[in-house]
Amino acid sequence: MTSFLRSDRSRAVAVWLFAVAALVLAMIVVGGATRLTDSGLSITEWKPVTGAIPPLSDADWRQAFAEYQQIPQYQQVNRGMSLEAFKTIYWWEWSHRLLGRVVGLAFFVPFVIFAVRRQIPGRLYVRLALLFVLGGLQGLIGWWMVASGLSERVSVAPERLTVHLGLAFALLGALVWTGLDAWAGWARQTLPSPWGRRAVTLTLLIYVQILLGALVAGNDAGLVYNDFPLFAGKLFPDDYAAGGVWATIAHSQGAVQLHHRLFAYLLTVVAVVIGWSAWRSNYLAPESKLLAVATAGAVVFQAVLGIATLMARVPIGLGIAHQLVAAIALCLAVAFAWRVRRI
Template sequence: MTSFLRSDRSRPVAIWLFAVAALVLAMVVVGGATRLTDSGLSITEWKPVAGALPPMSAEDWAQEFARYKEIPQYQQVNKGMTLEAFKAIYWWEWSHRLLGRLVGAAFAIPFVYFLVRRELPRRLIVRCAGLFLLGGLQGAIGWWMVASGLSDRVTVAPERLAVHLGLAFALLGALVWTALDAWAGAPRQTVPNPWNRGAWALIGLIFFQILLGALVAGNDAGFVYNDWPLMNGAVFPKDYAGQGLWGTLAHSQAAVQFNHRIVAYLLTAVGVVMSWVAWRSPLPDGAKALALATGLAIVLQALLGVLTLVFAVPIGLGMAHQIMAAIVLSLAVAFAWRVRRP
């Protein structure tokens, strides 16, 4: 029977992986809103199973609120917060964690189903198992990030936020690539293509910029230097230097925002040039269209970044900026995947 034969490709598997990628994107967006509303420390315990249920009674809410009152964020920032105000931030963090659980279930259950029915292409089995483990690691890193803000800080450590966000985007890119492989099957032949390295270099630059953006978010650096193209009237911020090299690169508000700006200019220039060169090259039409879409998305993201900064990161623009980052990375991944095929 055909159900017991593993073909080289599977459209249902591809649709499943694209759907999981969409859920990862939703989780990134909700995570961004959680960060912008300072909600990430509202749940002070990690209960992967029992934590799926929110507080169900007044007593439960009182206990959750009491635990929150013990951490520095409440004592130094939110002293006197009402229970209703606490519930508002609690629901953001709970929703973020719930989405994480949904992503895990949405991956694991169909994975087992396709595996049992032998409908998962053999060459993708190990890769999909790796994606599942990567998703589990993301949950552990999420708690590692939250834990950094429960004792000596009023927010999570910016570098841990960068690891958490970076892994989410890496998972998103890997899901998109694997979904495309499942949809189209293995390439019939691999031909030398000078665009391979260039496409991967673009992905690397986009990913680096995403990490820099996470440092900006982790340091609340979008709320300072809200003029553009200068920074408080200067090309180079006077307080760029922090305490040591790491203190500058990871914890100085001026430094992380300046670095994010400079790499944005570089990425925009590289994206536009690569799109233009690709459009005039003998690449297949599909690859040309993806190159052009990637370049346009990068330009739009740069403009959105300026607006987000100038308006001091309102939640709507901040979330849109994060969504656009995911779109830019996904398009770049699709472009890199396409240029590998003759």
């Protein structure tokens, strides 16, 4: 029995997974800064290996700038941009892509070492392999997103941005859950209570709100209707409909902002009710109660931060903070959903 208890968990593997999760969180933050500075289209080619080397000479910089000058964003938005200004947006995008490569290496190299040393609990191999595949897919989706803004658009397609960001947050949550499993080992006994469903529901609601926020970001919808709680003094945005169901859901600035606001109200109420109920419960462990309250607190703070970000017309600092707190709220919800299932 002692051998089993030791073989189904590894604190070293858990620390590694938490470290990778921290890198993914950093990549989400840098990705947010890249979007807010309109830097994502500054590199017009996808070179997974050689792209890690930035321009090293004046000729290299002029070539990279010449390639950027061929796309609609430069021609319609940034015409006349100086080379020095281009270097600023280039470094943001290059840093984002470099961090993606670092995340891949930080996952793959320790995985091989732990596997060779047989330190990985056997039950986690399939899950870790899936995480590695999804991480590689994230790189492809990132380029698929960028490619949408290189020929006909001046920015990336909002739905592709949503897929890209959604997968990043899914990877973050999966890394946190798997790290907790590696740290604590297989659950010997689970709670036969409604709390597992409540915690998972809260986690899913937070994730859906993140996706709705990605549509707001992809449509620059935070730059319109900057009063609150109204929309330019009205209860409903004038430009809600956009010529079709999908066009409205994915491309209408008024619609995506309305949906994000309404879902925020729902999420905040649910989070507060669950947090309050968990705190008063005689059934939950103290750790579960604290995680429930922390998740509710993060959701409320995120709602207030979202209002401030909107009314300030999305300054870079507040925009980055809004995305960071969303990630923290999701991680807390994942930890709550994981912990509440255990005695």
